Structures are given as C-alpha cells and as structure tokens.
C-alpha cells in the first residue's frame with residue numbers, strides 16, 4: 001500500500017520489477033508505475049554518511065551545507081557521533097533548541113511512519129520544538145475551527161460521493177475536481193471513486209461548473225469559467241451580491257444556523273466601505289462578465305447546489321478567505337445539511353472527501369508527550385531559523401521564535417515543500433547541526449550533516465489504514481533491505497541505546513512485536529464496540545487485508561441542520577460564524593471578522609505583473625506524489641529534455657518566440673529554473689503551470705540563489721504566510737517571466753548521489 005493506491009509487486013529479490021493494482025480498485029492510480037526500480041536506484045543512500053566539513057570543523061553555522069562532500073562510515077561509528085551531538089545540544093541549549101517538526105508525507109504504514117518515529121524518539125529524550133498545521137491546509141486548519149467548529153470534519157465527514165451523484169443538480173467547483181489529485185490519500189487508498197461519481201451525476205442530468213485557470217482540472221463535460229487566478233473570492237462575493245440584492249438568500253437558514261450575516265451584508269453591499277461587491281465590481285478583478293455571474297447565481301439559487309473549494313485556493317496569500325467565503329455563500333443558499341447541497345472542501349484535492357469514514361479509531365503508534373511547549377506554524381521554518389527571538393503573530397497570539405541549534409528531519413523534503421529555496425538554504429546554514437533520515441539522496445539529504453539511510457516501505461513489514469477507507473492492509477516486506485540501510489525505528493533504537501533510554505523508547509518491543517501490539521488492543525477495542533470482529537493478527541497477516549465498515553451516505557452537518565441545539569457546532573456561538581467575534585478581536589489588518597476581498601501581491605492585476613507578467617500555478621504533480629520517486633518511469637516520461645514541463649497558452653508562447661519542446665528559463669527576482677515547454681490552449685492566457693516536485697538541482701551549488709536546472713518551482717515562490725491568523729503556506733501562486741534558454745544545456749544531476757570524500761585529517 002502506498003499513499004497513491006494498493007498494489008502487489010513482482011520482484012527479482014532485490015527490487016520491484018512490476019506492479020499490479022488491487023483488484024477492487026476500479027480506477028487505479030498511474031503513480032504506482034514509479035515504483036519498479038526504486039529500491040536499488042542509484043539515488044539510494046547506501047551507508048550512514050557525515051558531511052566532511054562537519055567532521056573537520058564540528059557543529060556550527062556554515063555556508064557549506066548543500067555544497068560539500070560526504071564521508072561514509074559504519075553504524076558503529078555513526079551512532080555514537082550523532083548521539084553525542086544530540087546530547088551536547090540538549091546539555092548546552094536545552095531541548096527547545098532541537099527542531100523536530102519534520103514535516104512531510106514519508107510513506108504509508110502505521111508503524112514505520114517516519115514522522116511518528118522521530119517524534120516518539122525526540123519525546124523520549126526530553127522533547128523538541130514542534131510544528132503545527134501542514135502545507136496542505138495551512139489557512140483552513142486555523143480559520144475553519146473558528147467559524148465552523150472543526151476543520152477535519154470537512155474532509156472526514158464530508159458529503160459522500162454517492163449522495164452527490166444522486167442528489168446534486170449543480171456542482172460549482174472552485175479549482176475544479178482534478179482527478180489527478182484523487183490518486184492520493186494520506187495513509188493509503190484502496191479505490192478511486194471520483195471519476196465514476198462525476199459520470200453518474202452527469203448521467204442523471206446534473207451540471208458541473210468548473211472554475212479554474214486549467215481546462216483539465218475537470219475531465220469530461222463541464223461548463224468552465226476561468227477567472228484571473230487569485231480572484232475567486234471576488235467572484236464568490238459577486239454571486240453573494242446577486243443573491244442578496246434579489247432576495248434569493250435563505251434568511252430562515254441564516255437566522256437559525258449562522259451568526260453575523262448582517263455585518264457581512266453591510267460589507268457586501270458597500271454600506272461599510274462604499275464599495276458594492278456587485279458583479280460589475282468583480283468583473284474588473286476576475287474577468288468574468290457580470291452577466292455570466294448573474295446567470296450562475298440565479299441557477300445556484302434555483303437548484304440543489306453543492307459548492308466545493310479545492311485546497312489550492314487557500315494555499316495563497318489571504319487563503320483563509322476562500323473556504324470561509326465558500327461556506328458563507330453555501331449558507332446564503334441555505335443548503336448546508338441537505339443531501340447533495342451545501343459546502344465541500346477538497347473534492348478533487350485528495351481521495352478522502354466523499355469517502356465514508358471508519359467509525360472507530362485506527363491502530364496508531366503512540367508518540368509520547370512532548371515536554372517542550374514551543375511550536376511554530378509549519379511554514380515558518382525559514383523565518384524561525386533566520387530570526388531567533390523575533391516576534392510574530394499567529395492565531396491571536398504574539399509569539400517569539402526559539403533559537404534552534406539542531407534540526408532533525410525524517411520523512412519529509414523541505415526542498416520539495418518549502419517556498420523560496422534560496423532563503424531556505426540560507427536558513428539551513430544557521431543551525432549547528434542538521435540530521436536527515438531518508439532512503440534517497442534528496443536535496444534535503446544533500447544539505448544535512450548527518451545522513452541516515454532509511455529503508456523504503458517495500459523493505460519492511462507494516463500495516464496500513466486511513467480514516468476514510470475501508471481496508472486495513474498488511475504490507476509484508478517485498479524485497480531485502482538495500483545496502484546498509486535501516487528502518488527508522490531501528491536507527492532510533494540504536495540512538496536510544498547509546499543515550500541510555502532504550503527501554504523507554506522501545507518498551508522492550510522489536511518492530512514485529514510492535515505491529516502485533518498496535519493491532520491486538522485495537523482488535524479488542526473494536527470487537528468490544530460490537531460492530532465488527534476483526535480477525536486475530538495471525539489471520540489478518542495471512543489473509544493480507546481486512547475490510548472494516550465505513551459510514552456511508554453521509555451529508556456534511558446533517559445532524560446540525562436537524563437540530564442545532566442538540567448538535568451545536570464547536571464555535572463560540574454553536575453556529576456557522578459568518579462574523580467571528582474571536583477573529584475580529586485579534587485586530588488583524590490581513591484577516592478581519594468576516595470574509596473580505598483582499599488584493600494579493602502575486603497576481604495579474606498587481607504592480608508586480610508589470611515586471612513578471614505571467615501567473616504561474618504551482619500545483620500538485622500529475623505524475624508522482626510530491627517529490628517522491630521523481631526518477632520513476634511515470635515521472636520521467638513527462639519530462640521535456642529531462643526538465644519538468646511548464647505549460648503555456650499558444651498566444652503567450654508565440655509572443656515570446658517559443659515552441660513546444662523548447663527548454664525555457666522561468667524567472668523572477670527570487671530565482672530561476674529551467675523547464676521544458678508544453679503549449680496547451682487549455683490554460684487561461686497569461687497563466688502558466690509548473691507542478692511541484694522536480695528535485696532541486698542548482699547549477700552552482702555555492703550560490704544559494706543559483707538557477708535550478710531541473711525545474712523546481714519553489715526557487716520562485718514567496719516565503720510568506722497566508723495572514724497573521726494562520727501563517728499558512730502560500731506556494732500555489734507566483735508571478736514569473738519566461739524566455740527561451742539559449743545557453744548550453746546543463747546536465748540534470750538531481751538524482752545522483754553527492755561527492756564522497758576521505759575522512760579529513762585533524
């Protein structure tokens with residue numbers, strides 16, 4: 001099982017040679033095609049390694065990270081060296097000086113989950129500075145609990161695909177419903193129902209409106225609106241304006257289930273700021289004719305309408321506004337809690353929304369307790385490393401950044417997920433020591449002082465399951481461990497032994513014991529709850545899978561609609577908060593008490609567009625999961641002369657003298673990368689698209705702002721939070737210019753290991 005689907009493999013003993021999707025998946029993900037050959041790929045980390053400069057000069061800030069050679073060594077030598085450095089940092093600076101946020105997706109599997117393992121280990125040695133939130137939903141995770149009482153319910157208890165297929169007449173999809181993203185769900189996914197559900201909706205006569213700069217964000221027939229990227233909230237405001245001015249809004253619903261509509265309406269109609277958010281007002285921002293907006297609003301008011309907003313819309317500056325305004329618009333239509341109507345968030349972002357949840361907890365590795373209270377919003381990592389002691393705002397608090405001396409990473413790739421990689425490289429030069437566990441020589445591993453060779457999920461026994469999927473799946477090791485790699489659990493066990501805390505970390509169990517230990521108490525709990533009786537561990541392992549029950553045919557917030565007094569929301573008012581006293585009380589100038597239109601910086605109407613006239617959408621890759629297995633066959637087949645493809649409308653290509661297949665330079669004032677041009681008239685003119693995930697490959701590793709020759713879009717993006725409220729990731733949008741690359745074509749070395757060196761003489 002992988003995050004992108006369930007499959008079985010053929011091996012030659014050392015590596016996977018073929019993959020077959022699970023039989024019950026009617027629409028398997030092509031991403032599994034990246035797996036063959038990955039276990040023994042030349043980019044695997046063979047042995048523990050330490051950066052040469054660290055061995056020579058010891059811990060300390062350095063510009064050499066990302067620009068140095070490595071000394072391979074035995075585990076026997078490596079473990080005491082790393083344990084000694086952890087001990088030194090704790091003794092001298094305290095546990096708060098360890099940053100163990102370690103954001104990232106790692107691999108599927110409940111026990112060998114790298115992030116859980118590193119957190120459990122760091123908790124055992126006294127705690128660490130952690131991160132809160134994620135890159136996926138940075139804004140949503142903070143704003144929606146204030147205004148809807150929860151964020152996770154939006155996904156895990158979302159209206160089921162079956163209900164949408166059967167009841168929705170009009171699906172208005174901000175960001176479309178991109179099938180490519182539904183290949184994936186965190187923790188694994190056994191079937192892919194989205195395409196079929198959309199097909200059934202249409203077959204019933206339902207209509208879909210895809211609102212997106214990219215035509216292929218919705219497959220099959222749909223009406224399409226392509227507003228200026230970043231202007232969706234203005235379009236939603238205009239739709240709300242038409243409802244309000246025609247009296248088509250559901251005042252009974254608003255009175256009974258929401259608070260603060262009046263204050264919002266004062267803003268909407270321009271009573272507070274003299275600016276009516278009319279379709280004509282919006283047209284100047286969105287480029288969508290006012291008549292089209294009026295017509296759509298009328299249809300929305302007359303039909304069973306589901307409004308859905310992809311995650312991408314909140315991964316931009318002021319990202320809080322899109323889900324909040326989407327909820328507000330759905331509340332005005334009055335359909336929240338009605339089958340097939342209301343609000344959804346993330347249909348087409350992940351395979352989770354629309355699939356029923358398992359109604360009991362899942363087997364989970366306990367991470368222990370963190371005795372360090374310090375945390376940062378996850379996307380503030382460079383800010384923290386560069387500005388120890390500096391103040392910042394977050395969710396109503398005024399906080400200060402801790403002083404980090406050691407960064408410990410397992411299961412994530414900041415050179416994939418973070419913005420402004422030039423700035424990240426400077427930030428990674430600050431701590432005394434950087435530790436990275438990964439199976440592969442990723443760019444992050446190439447910036448580490450201690451490089452720990454991890455196994456992949458194909459080399460170890462594990463079990464997988466996730467909240468919104470019926471299958472608990474055994475993941476027996478398929479091949480032998482590669483070279484000198486170890487499971488992260490084993491590495492942490494060795495480190496714990498060296499530090500004298502092995503018993504606390506392992507509780508006397510090896511990995512096989514732990515699998516049974518996660519499973520059997522869970523089995524007892526579920527059996528006692530009386531719904532199903534899972535098989536014994538031995539039976540489960542023999543059969544390879546167990547089908548749990550899921551709650552199907554859900555309608556989001558149906559219980560709240562039935563009886564808001566009995567099933568209140570966990571907001572201060574118990575209702576949907578169109579106006580939030582709490583948020584208003586924070587007094588932020590970039591996130592007020594009700595949804596508002598804020599003009600972004602990275603967009604086509606702004607001043608910056610004069611210098612960088614193309615709006616780049618940095619979305620999720622169709623051909624891989626993030627940066628994982630970028631060297632796999634499916635990912636490689638999409639590259640153009642070895643570079644990540646960038647898509648552009650033919651008008652824009654012609655204006656620049658560019659042709660399909662050209663290598664181009666994509667640039668702005670933060671950085672530049674090479675990419676391979678694909679001309680595609682499915683894009684809105686002046687919008688270009690370059691997915692995340694090409695491994696960072698600097699032409700000159702000495703220069704932190706060097707051009708990436710491979711096409712990593714995050715050399716271009718701005719490292720700035722969504723707002724003072726959530727400080728979420730804003731990597732989705734960036735302004736750029738593109739020109740033909742006329743120089744010699746530099747080789748792509750991203751998937752090669754670094755230089756190895758002899759041990760320095762002291």
Ligand SMILES: Nc1nc2c(c(=O)[nH]1)N[C@H]1C(S)=C(S)[C@@H](COP(=O)(O)OP(=O)(O)OC[C@H]3O[C@@H](n4cnc5c(=O)[nH]c(N)nc54)[C@H](O)[C@@H]3O)O[C@H]1N2
Nearest residue numbers: 104105106107114135136411412413417437626627628731
């Ligand atoms: N510009 C821009 N940037 C973005 C986004 C965007 O829209 N635009 N999207 C953001 C989003 S939503 C996300 S979720 C992030 C994703 O960012 P990440 O989750 O950091 O990306 P991955 O490539 O999945 O990194 C996982 C790493 O774990 C390693 N790994 C796999 N198995 C194991 C294991 O068993 N042990 C260890 N130690 N390591 C393992 C893999 O080799 C890989 O290097 O990116 C974000 N970045």
Ligand SMILES: Nc1nc2c(c(=O)[nH]1)N[C@H]1C(S)=C(S)[C@@H](COP(=O)(O)OP(=O)(O)OC[C@H]3O[C@@H](n4cnc5c(=O)[nH]c(N)nc54)[C@H](O)[C@@H]3O)O[C@H]1N2
Nearest residue numbers: 136175181184211212229230310311312349619620625626
């Ligand atoms: N194949 C694949 N699937 C994945 C992942 C992956 O790496 N690969 N990653 C997974 C993860 S971790 C996450 S969090 C989700 C992320 O899910 P999302 O963030 O929703 O995914 P994206 O592909 O980044 O964006 C979806 C679409 O939104 C559109 N869009 C962008 N900006 C705007 C805008 O301003 N207005 C409108 N109307 N539309 C806009 C883009 O055209 C884009 O294709 O995806 C998951 N699914």
Ligand SMILES: [Mo]
Nearest residue numbers: 134135136137
């Ligand atoms: Mo994500």
